[in-house]
Amino acid sequence: MTPEDLSRLANKIRRRDLQAVFEAGAGHIGGEMSVIDILTALYFRIMNVEPANPAAPHRDRLVLSKGHTALALYIVLSEKGFIPAEEISTFLQHKSRLNGHPNRVKVPGVETNTGPLGHGLPIGVGMAKAAKLNGENWRTFVITGDGEMQEGSNWEAIMAAAQFNLDNLTLIIDHNRLQQGARLAETNNLAPLAPKLEAFGWAVEEIDGHDMDEICSALSPGTITAGKPKCIVAHTNKGQGISFMSDNVAWHHKVPNEEQYKQAMAELEGALE
Amino acid sequence: MSNPYEGAKLHDCRDAFTSVLEALGSDNTDIVAVCNDSVGSSKLAGFRDKFPERLINVGIAEQNMVGVGAGLANGGKIPFVCAASPFLTGRALEQIKADVAYSEANVKLVGISSGMAYGELGPTHHSIEDFAWIRALPNVPVIAPADRVETAAVIKWAAAYRGGCFLRLSRVGVPDVLPEDHVFELGKANYLREGGDLTIIANGVLTHRSMIAADLLGASGIDARVLNMASVRPIDEAAVVRAANETGAILTCEEHTTFGGLGSAVAEVVVDQAPVPMTRLGVPGIFAHTASANDLLNDFGMSPAAIADSAQALLERKG
Numbered sequence: 152m153t154p155e156d157l158s159r160l161a162n163k164i165r166r167r168d169l170q171a172v173f174e175a176g177a178g179h180i181g182g183e184m185s186v187i188d189i190l191t192a193l194y195f196r197i198m199n200v201e202p203a204n205p206a207a208p209h210r211d212r213l214v215l216s217k218g219h220t221a222l223a224l225y226i227v228l229s230e231k232g233f234i235p236a237e238e239i240s241t242f243l244q245h246k247s248r249l250n251g252h253p254n255r256v257k258v259p260g261v262e263t264n265t266g267p268l269g270h271g272l273p274i275g276v277g278m279a280k281a282a283k284l285n286g287e288n289w290r291t292f293v294i295t296g297d298g299e300m301q302e303g304s305n306w307e308a309i310m311a312a313a314q315f316n317l318d319n320l321t322l323i324i325d326h327n328r329l330q331q332g333a334r335l336a337e338t339n340n341l342a343p344l345a346p347k348l349e350a351f352g353w354a355v356e357e358i359d360g361h362d363m364d365e366i367c368s369a370l371s372p373g374t375i376t377a378g379k380p381k382c383i384v385a386h387t388n389k390g391q392g393i394s395f396m397s398d399n400v401a402w403h404h405k406v407p408n409e410e411q412y413k414q415a416m417a418e419l420e421g422a423l424e
Numbered sequence: 425m426s427n428p429y430e431g432a433k434l435h436d437c438r439d440a441f442t443s444v445l446e447a448l449g450s451d452n453t454d455i456v457a458v459c460n461d462s463v464g465s466s467k468l469a470g471f472r473d474k475f476p477e478r479l480i481n482v483g484i485a486e487q488n489m490v491g492v493g494a495g496l497a498n499g500g501k502i503p504f505v506c507a508a509s510p511f512l513t514g515r516a517l518e519q520i521k522a523d524v525a526y527s528e529a530n531v532k533l534v535g536i537s538s539g540m541a542y543g544e545l546g547p548t549h550h551s552i553e554d555f556a557w558i559r560a561l562p563n564v565p566v567i568a569p570a571d572r573v574e575t576a577a578v579i580k581w582a583a584a585y586r587g588g589c590f591l592r593l594s595r596v597g598v599p600d601v602l603p604e605d606h607v608f609e610l611g612k613a614n615y616l617r618e619g620g621d622l623t624i625i626a627n628g629v630l631t632h633r634s635m636i637a638a639d640l641l642g643a644s645g646i647d648a649r650v651l652n653m654a655s656v657r658p659i660d661e662a663a664v665v666r667a668a669n670e671t672g673a674i675l676t677c678e679e680h681t682t683f684g685g686l687g688s689a690v691a692e693v694v695v696d697q698a699p700v701p702m703t704r705l706g707v708p709g710i711f712a713h714t715a716s717a718n719d720l721l722n723d724f725g726m727s728p729a730a731i732a733d734s735a736q737a738l739l740e741r742k743g
Contacts, residue, residue: 263494269487273519279495280496310483314483
C-alpha cells in the first residue's frame with residue numbers, strides 16, 4: 152500500500168473507532184486517534200503476519216503496550232482479516248471477546264494481554280531475544296504511550312534491550328503529550344525523550360506520527376542500526392483528526408454526545424476530500 | 425530439638441533443580457534460564473557454562489525479568505525464570521498476573537530460597553506470602569517440593585507441562601523423604617504415612633519435620649497419617665476429603681503465613697466438603713524476629729516435638 156492508501160485506510164479506521172466508541176458509550180478515543188496511523192502502517196505496509204495462521208512462528212510481533220487503546224487494534228485486526236469486521240459492533244458488550252484491553256487467548260492476532268502500563272516493552276525484549284536465539288529474522292514492535300514511559304519497568308527493559316543488542320526490536324513511543332488526567336509535562340516532564348533513549352544505547356528517530364511517509368520510512372528495515380534497538384519517538388496528537396478532541400486532555404476516555412459525534416464524523420469524512 | 429535433621433544427610437534442593445535443568449537443556453535447546461543477577465544464588469553457573477547463550481541475565485530488574493520470560497515463551501522458548509522468591513513474587517506480581525497467568529504464557533517461575541530460608545536477613549528477604557499471592561491467580565499451578573527427589577521430579581514435570589507454573593524451592597538442607605523413583609503428578613498428594621487418628625498435611629521443608637512428628641506421636645500410641653501436598657493449587661481435594669472422613673482431624677504445617685497458604689487451601693476444601701477440626705501451623709501473621717531458618721520454624725511451633733504437641737491438642741477437639 153502507498154502512503155496515500157494507508158492514510159485513507161487510517162481515516163476509515165478512525166471513523167469506525169469513533170462510531171464504536173459512540174455506540175459502546177465507552178472507549179479511549181483520544182489515544183486511539185493518536186495511534187491509528189502507526190498501527191495502520193505496521194499492519195498494512197511493514198509487518199509480516201498471516202491472518203489465517205495467527206501463530207505462525209516466523210510472524211512479526213506487535214505488542215500494544217498502551218492496551219487501553221485496544222479498540223484501534225481490534226479494528227486494524229478486523230481490516231487485516233484476523234477477526235470479522237462485523238464483530239467490532241460487539242465492543243464492550245456482555246461476553247464479547249473484545250473487552251477494553253486486548254486478550255491473546257481470545258482474539259487472534261493479539262500477542263500478549265496488556266492493560267497495566269509498562270508491561271509491553273519487557274515482553275518485547277523477550278520476544279526479540281527469542282528470535283536472536285532461534286537465529287530467525289522476524290521483528291518485534293512495541294507501542295507505548297509517552298505517559299506510560301513513567302513506569303520504571305520500561306527503563307529496566309530499555310537497559311536490557313541495549314545490553315542484548317536487540318536490533319530486531321523497535322519501540323514506538325506515541326508521544327501525544329497527554330495522559331489521563333493532565334499534560335505529561337505538568338506531571339513528570341519526560342521530554343525530550345530521544346536523548347534519554349540515546350543515552351541508554353538505543354538508535355532513535357523522531358518523526359511526525361501522523362505523516363505516513365515518515366512513519367513508513369522510520370519503520371522500514373533499512374533504517375535499522377546493527378546491534379542497537381530502535382526507538383521511534385512519534386510526535387502525535389491525542390484526538391488527531393477531530394478538531395475539538397485534538398490535543399485536549401478532556402478526551403482521554405470521554406464519549407462524544409450525538410452532536411459531537413456528527414461533527415467528528417463530518418470532520419473525518421471531510422478529510423477524505 | 426533445635427535441629428531435627430541431626431544425623432541425616434542433608435541436600436540443598438537447588439542442586440537437584442540445576443542438575444535436572446542442565447540435563448533437560450542438553451536435550452532441548454528451547455530451554456532457557458532467565459535470572460536477575462542470581463546466577464550464584466540460583467545455582468545457574470553450570471547451566472551458564474554449558475549453554476552461555478541460553479542464560480539470560482537481565483540484571484537487578486525483576487519486572488523486566490518476568491516480562492522477558494513471557495516474551496521468550498511467545499517466541500517458542502521454555503523459560504525458567506529464577507530469582508529469590510520474595511523478589512520474584514513480590515516485585516513482579518503484576519507481571520506474573522498479566523503477562524504469565526492471564527496471558528497463559530509458558531513461563532516456569534522458580535522461586536529460590538523461599539519461605540524463611542534467608543533466616544537472619546529478615547522479613548524483607550522472607551517469602552512467606554507467595555503461596556497466597558500466586559494461589560489467587562488462575563492458570564499458574566503452585567508447587568512446593570519437599571526434598572531433592574521431589575524437586576528433580578517437579579522440574580522434569582514443569583519442562584514438559586504446557587503452561588506457566590510457580591515452583592517454590594528452598595536453600596535449606598533437607599533429608600530425602602520421597603523414594604528415588606518418585607514421579608510428580610500435579611494436584612496429587614503423596615501418602616507418606618498411613619494412620620487413622622489424624623492427618624498431618626505439609627509440604628516443602630515441613631514434610632520431613634512432619635514425618636518425625638508422626639513418629640513421636642506413634643511412640644505415644646497416636647496413629648498419624650502424613651500427606652505430602654506439594655501441589656497447593658490445584659490441591660488434591662479427594663485426598664483432603666478422605667483425610668477428613670477417615671481420620672476426623674487435620675493439622676497443616678507450612679513455611680508460610682497462616683493467611684492464605686497451604687492451611688487455608690486445605691481449610692477451604694474441609695469447610696466446603698467435610699468439616700472436621702483443624703489446626704493450621706505456620707507463621708502467625710507477623711514479621712519474623714532475627715533467627716536462622718530452622719530456628720524460626722522451631723520458634724513458630726514447627727519443631728517436630730511442637731508439631732506433635734499441636735496434634736495432641738487437636739485430638740482433644742476431635743469429637
